[in-house]
Amino acid sequence: MSFRGSSAALALILASATGLAHADTVVLDNGDRLTGTVIQVSGGTLEFRPEATRQAVMINWDRVATFSTEGTMQVLLEDGTEIIGRAEKADPGRIRLVSDQLDAPVSLRTAAVSNITGPDTPRRDRVRTTGNINVGGSLTRGNTRTEAYNANGAFEARTNVNRFRLSGQVNRTKDDGNLTRDAASGTGRYDHFVSERLYVNTYVSLSRDRFKDLRLRTSVGAGLGYQFFDTARRSLSAEIGAGYVNQDYYRAENESNPGGRWALDYEERLFGGGIRLFHFQEGLVSLEDADEFQVNTQTGVRFPLMLGITGTVQANVDYNNSPPGDAKKTDQAYLLTMGYSW
Numbered sequence: 001m002s003f004r005g006s007s008a009a010l011a012l013i014l015a016s017a018t019g020l021a022h023a024d025t026v027v028l029d030n031g032d033r034l035t036g037t038v039i040q041v042s043g044g045t046l047e048f049r050p051e052a053t054r055q056a057v058m059i060n061w062d063r064v065a066t067f068s069t070e071g072t073m074q075v076l077l078e079d080g081t082e083i084i085g086r087a088e089k090a091d092p093g094r095i096r097l098v099s100d101q102l103d104a105p106v107s108l109r110t111a112a113v114s115n116i117t118g119p120d121t122p123r124r125d126r127v128r129t130t131g132n133i134n135v136g137g138s139l140t141r142g143n144t145r146t147e148a149y150n151a152n153g154a155f156e157a158r159t160n161v162n163r164f165r166l167s168g169q170v171n172r173t174k175d176d177g178n179l180t181r182d183a184a185s186g187t188g189r190y191d192h193f194v195s196e197r198l199y200v201n202t203y204v205s206l207s208r209d210r211f212k213d214l215r216l217r218t219s220v221g222a223g224l225g226y227q228f229f230d231t232a233r234r235s236l237s238a239e240i241g242a243g244y245v246n247q248d249y250y251r252a253e254n255e256s257n258p259g260g261r262w263a264l265d266y267e268e269r270l271f272g273g274g275i276r277l278f279h280f281q282e283g284l285v286s287l288e289d290a291d292e293f294q295v296n297t298q299t300g301v302r303f304p305l306m307l308g309i310t311g312t313v314q315a316n317v318d319y320n321n322s323p324p325g326d327a328k329k330t331d332q333a334y335l336l337t338m339g340y341s342w
Helices: 003-021
Strands: 024-028 033-042 045-050 057-060 064-068 073-077 082-088 094-098 106-109 113-117 128-140 146-158 162-175 178-193 198-209 214-230 234-249 255-270 275-286 293-306 309-320 330-341
Touching (some): 024 045, 064 082, 146 330, 214 255, 293 330
Antiparallel strands (some): 082 094, 128 146, 128 330, 146 162, 162 178, 178 198, 198 214, 214 234, 234 255, 255 275, 275 293, 293 309, 309 330
């Protein structure tokens, strides 16, 4: 063999070895192994290009036992979850995904995959929703006559770049027919992500508390937020901004002033998401007088009961450094509620 022929053969061997080193692998239900490139999965069909050919073949997705990829891809699951990552070798009937979105690799049923596209394919701007609504209360009759009712809820709608959040709570208590607690609040927030973690946000918040002399507090503004974590196990975001606060009182003189705002929203999901620890903190401070500030927190644990029904143990602490009249600075409420989460 001539030197030129030997060089050509060596180049062909190296090219083949390189192709093998960077090939995707598909294992069929009969044990056959195919190497090449996974192009996409759509409509129950895998589009796959075998090695040494430019012609793609179509394979029924039901015939795929497992697969692995050298590069990243976008995987859409049946429940709407979208994961960008790489598939590793796994047992038949399952896939193992490695992704920066996840704290650890996750093993899934192959049948749970509904769609796969390449890493450069534009991500679908689907709307994903989560939420919960909870109610609780107590009623006594006899030597004491008390009634206590409370309800709270939250809703979130999220796309790849937009997020809309609503939350609210109501608390009402009577003792021997006399109203001793009458408070309610609600907040709406809109976030627009300018990068994977950084977002700009706007908010509006309304609250009232008869026994704090507060007829209505209205707070509106805008700011910046940062999403530190947003995985199946943990979410953590922080916000800072400025806006305007208007406070109408029953007896005290009404107040209006520019204000600063900060917020912290944290949730930790344990045991596959069944138990959820949460903490939300929001603070408002007057930009005219730093001694006028307030901090509201909600901390608790939510746990599953049955059929989507959840129980929640929660503590709310509201602190106002400059309350009107003779109102106390700190209010505390401890809630035990049942509700539904989705």
